[in-house]
Amino acid sequence: MVGQPLLEVQNLKLAFGGHLALADVSFELFPEEILGLIGPNGAGKTSVLNSITMFYHPQEGKISFKGKEITGLRPHQIARIGIARTFQHIELFSGLTVLQNLMVGRHVRMKSGPLASSLFFGKARREEIRHREMVEDIIDLLELEAIRDKLVGSLPYGQRKRVDLGRALAMEPELLLLDEPLAGMNVEEKEDMVRFIMDIFELKKVSVILVEHDMGVVMDIVNRLVVLDFGSKIAEGRPGEIKNNETVIRAYLGSSEA
Amino acid sequence: MAAPQTLPQFFLENCRRYGDRIAMREKDRGVWKRYTWRDYYERVKNLSLFLVKMGLGRGDKVAVIGENTPEIYWTEMAVQAAGGALVGIFSDCNPEEVKFFVNHADATFIFAHDQEQVDKVLEAKDDMPQLKKAVYWDPKGLWNYQDPLLISIEEALALGLSYSEEHPDYFEKLVSDGRADDIAVIIFTSGTTGRPKAAMISQAGLISSARGFSEVDGYGPQDNYLSFVPVAWITEQLLGVAGSILSGFVVNFPESAETVNENIRELGASILFFSPRQWESINRMIQSKILDTSWLKKKVYHFCLPVGLKVADLRLERKNIGTGLKFLHWLSQWLALRNLRDNLGLKFLRVGYTAGSAVSPDILRFFQAVGVNIKQIYGSSEMGLVTAHRDGEIRPETSGRPLPGVEVSLSEEGEILVKNPGMCVGYYKDDQAFARKFRDGWYCSGDYGYIDEEGHLIVVDRMDDLRSLGRGRKFSPQYPEVRLRFSPYIKEVLVVGDEKHNYPCCLVNIDLDNVGRWAETNRIAYTTLADLSQKPEVLELIRKEIWKINKTLPEEARLVKFLNMVKEFDADEAELTRTRKLRRSFLEERYRELIEALYSGQDELEVKTSIEYRDGRKGTMTRRVKICTI
Numbered sequence: 001m002v003g004q005p006l007l008e009v010q011n012l013k014l015a016f017g018g019h020l021a022l023a024d025v026s027f028e029l030f031p032e033e034i035l036g037l038i039g040p041n042g043a044g045k046t047s048v049l050n051s052i053t054m055f056y057h058p059q060e061g062k063i064s065f066k067g068k069e070i071t072g073l074r075p076h077q078i079a080r081i082g083i084a085r086t087f088q089h090i091e092l093f094s095g096l097t098v099l100q101n102l103m104v105g106r107h108v109r110m111k112s113g114p115l116a117s118s119l120f121f122g123k124a125r126r127e128e129i130r131h132r133e134m135v136e137d138i139i140d141l142l143e144l145e146a147i148r149d150k151l152v153g154s155l156p157y158g159q160r161k162r163v164d165l166g167r168a169l170a171m172e173p174e175l176l177l178l179d180e181p182l183a184g185m186n187v188e189e190k191e192d193m194v195r196f197i198m199d200i201f202e203l204k205k206v207s208v209i210l211v212e213h214d215m216g217v218v219m220d221i222v223n224r225l226v227v228l229d230f231g232s233k234i235a236e237g238r239p240g241e242i243k244n245n246e247t248v249i250r251a252y253l254g255s256s257e258a
Numbered sequence: 259m260a261a262p263q264t265l266p267q268f269f270l271e272n273c274r275r276y277g278d279r280i281a282m283r284e285k286d287r288g289v290w291k292r293y294t295w296r297d298y299y300e301r302v303k304n305l306s307l308f309l310v311k312m313g314l315g316r317g318d319k320v321a322v323i324g325e326n327t328p329e330i331y332w333t334e335m336a337v338q339a340a341g342g343a344l345v346g347i348f349s350d351c352n353p354e355e356v357k358f359f360v361n362h363a364d365a366t367f368i369f370a371h372d373q374e375q376v377d378k379v380l381e382a383k384d385d386m387p388q389l390k391k392a393v394y395w396d397p398k399g400l401w402n403y404q405d406p407l408l409i410s411i412e413e414a415l416a417l418g419l420s421y422s423e424e425h426p427d428y429f430e431k432l433v434s435d436g437r438a439d440d441i442a443v444i445i446f447t448s449g450t451t452g453r454p455k456a457a458m459i460s461q462a463g464l465i466s467s468a469r470g471f472s473e474v475d476g477y478g479p480q481d482n483y484l485s486f487v488p489v490a491w492i493t494e495q496l497l498g499v500a501g502s503i504l505s506g507f508v509v510n511f512p513e514s515a516e517t518v519n520e521n522i523r524e525l526g527a528s529i530l531f532f533s534p535r536q537w538e539s540i541n542r543m544i545q546s547k548i549l550d551t552s553w554l555k556k557k558v559y560h561f562c563l564p565v566g567l568k569v570a571d572l573r574l575e576r577k578n579i580g581t582g583l584k585f586l587h588w589l590s591q592w593l594a595l596r597n598l599r600d601n602l603g604l605k606f607l608r609v610g611y612t613a614g615s616a617v618s619p620d621i622l623r624f625f626q627a628v629g630v631n632i633k634q635i636y637g638s639s640e641m642g643l644v645t646a647h648r649d650g651e652i653r654p655e656t657s658g659r660p661l662p663g664v665e666v667s668l669s670e671e672g673e674i675l676v677k678n679p680g681m682c683v684g685y686y687k688d689d690q691a692f693a694r695k696f697r698d699g700w701y702c703s704g705d706y707g708y709i710d711e712e713g714h715l716i717v718v719d720r721m722d723d724l725r726s727l728g729r730g731r732k733f734s735p736q737y738p739e740v741r742l743r744f745s746p747y748i749k750e751v752l753v754v755g756d757e758k759h760n761y762p763c764c765l766v767n768i769d770l771d772n773v774g775r776w777a778e779t780n781r782i783a784y785t786t787l788a789d790l791s792q793k794p795e796v797l798e799l800i801r802k803e804i805w806k807i808n809k810t811l812p813e814e815a816r817l818v819k820f821l822n823m824v825k826e827f828d829a830d831e832a833e834l835t836r837t838r839k840l841r842r843s844f845l846e847e848r849y850r851e852l853i854e855a856l857y858s859g860q861d862e863l864e865v866k867t868s869i870e871y872r873d874g875r876k877g878t879m880t881r882r883v884k885i886c887t888i
Contacts (some may be wrong), residue, residue, distance in 0.1 A: 132288075136287035136288045136289075139287070139288070140287055140398075141398065143514070145288075145513045145514050145516070145517055146513075146514060146516035146517050148288065187871075187873070195399070198399075199398060199399050202399075202401055202402060
């Protein structure tokens, strides 16, 4: 966990016209670490994720990944360098099957050009088989076998979130940004999802930034926490320290489920 | 070499004879992986030598807990090759139960499938000091586990391999030391009454019962069997394990519990075993899909099914089928029935078995009408296989005639008595209880029934479950229960009645999926099972279903009142056994208030039920339950 940070966010400022979404946010993420990003609704957590993936363009500030600056890159370039994310509202292709969606996630790793792929000889074919193997490993890890051939649009919410996670994994990321992966799930689904996240963390050794509201889960699984409120970082530290932090408790205004 | 008398000896013979033929398949990562008899041999040999090296002695027991995978079969052969016995534990047992089974059977090793099962073992490990090793085979989630008790199957096989290189023919010697009276498996009986008992079944017992099966329905190496019934169940031992070793058919393993039906279709399985619940749920699914489908499809189905039923009935009575009907039957097959079978994955099914608790004759007739060769068998962990339907004599009401070598008779009270050379040899550590089961050399099955003119056995109910109504009339609650479950809207039902009252009543668990769908079609809004079950429209729906069955019952056995339960009967709360049989006495005691209310003339009752959540927390739920007259 020590050594060079994997991700450095420095003095991030993001404004939409008059509204300041992020004001001078800075933090670091180290390799093989789960960082929790928490705060009341509207604090700017998703804005941070969107800034990292360059979906939003911060007015000020610098973001570096593995020592190199990535501010100013386009989202597809961010995907190529090893950063993947899940979406709060699940951005999957509802007309495609689970398997197809996961294969789409392999897109960044596909080397064969359009011509080679359409002719599908030798090298392209072997590559496709390798991708399929990788995707099947993910299906096995996330227990998606039974719904492999189902259209994503026909799946219940909890299963779609799992597929979204699988799609992000298919990109073989070094950094995984999870945007409220447990939202809208019942106790059993949450337990399964947490188990998957921990399995992924242990097996693939990815670093994770977890945006989540379920304090019980967050306190349990993260190594460190960054707390936002109204676009500013109000606290940073280990779960034990944050639990008793006055500023944090006040920010949540009595909803201290910690 | 002498003629084989143990399963491992038959196994070696198969490996020599079949070598490169496929013995098993497993669907892994979307692809069907194959194991030849040679592959099977290598793994069994290495696993067996590993166990011996770790201290497994002849007569020792090895427990297994997990979903059906090839590893379980390898383990069983490996253990038996070394002269040990396999103890199967149901995969949904909790750590307390695991501890009980392991300790009662004195198991010194346990094979636990994956993280879920390993966690249970580790939780109870301090109370199971005799365990030498816990072997797992699905490493997902176990990468960081450090416990010295654990070892992966990969490591175990590697250790066994190195041992086999040092002692080249040791495995063959182990196998040849096997005797017919070695205990092969320990099966814990279902425990509907009191704690489960450990029935010990010898090699000879397994082999003779498996032979019985083959004689009724000859199998061969070209047959495909899908293994998903737990090895803790006697049927999987007889049909799956012993059956595959004796007949050489291919054992296929599904990808996961949820994909079983899909896998059956992909394989074109030719031999299957489903419990009556599973056949019921297939039937229920068909019925509910028909309810949901277009007008045209409904009409076609309702035309073809009666034709199928008529033909099945005539065939049973060995009467001639007229040309007109033959044509209609051909048409029905072509229009609907054959596709229905294909859709269910049963197109290549040569024989489908059912057993375990009473089956509604309507279910048997239904599947025969659709063209599925479904047969009843009767037996138990203790008795082995007793009766089975032969081709051409599949009468829906009966369980068939006794197998060759098996004798069946009735006691004065109507209890079924059995003499079977293939039966179990005793209860482990409980000789007294076992001796109590015998009277004049006959084994008392505990089941009530009778034998008809053609020698077919009809099993009515457990002796202990028979109830008397007022005026001393005996009645069997299972009889109407089984028929009521034929309705797609009724998932589970408990029929009650005793001498204090003159008529039976029932407590119904509605089928949430099907009733929910019905409610949606009829624009009835609902939230939970508790809410849906008390809606007046739903009560009326269930009332009509019960009324339909009532008509077929003799007058004194007709149900008079019923109520819909606000929560389902649950095995985790010990209301059902792990094989989903009702634990009648327990339920009658637990819901005494409800039962009294049924007879008291009240219209409704406020109930507080205590619930146990999956993670062990407890809660209570208060609800008003309505009582209705049929």
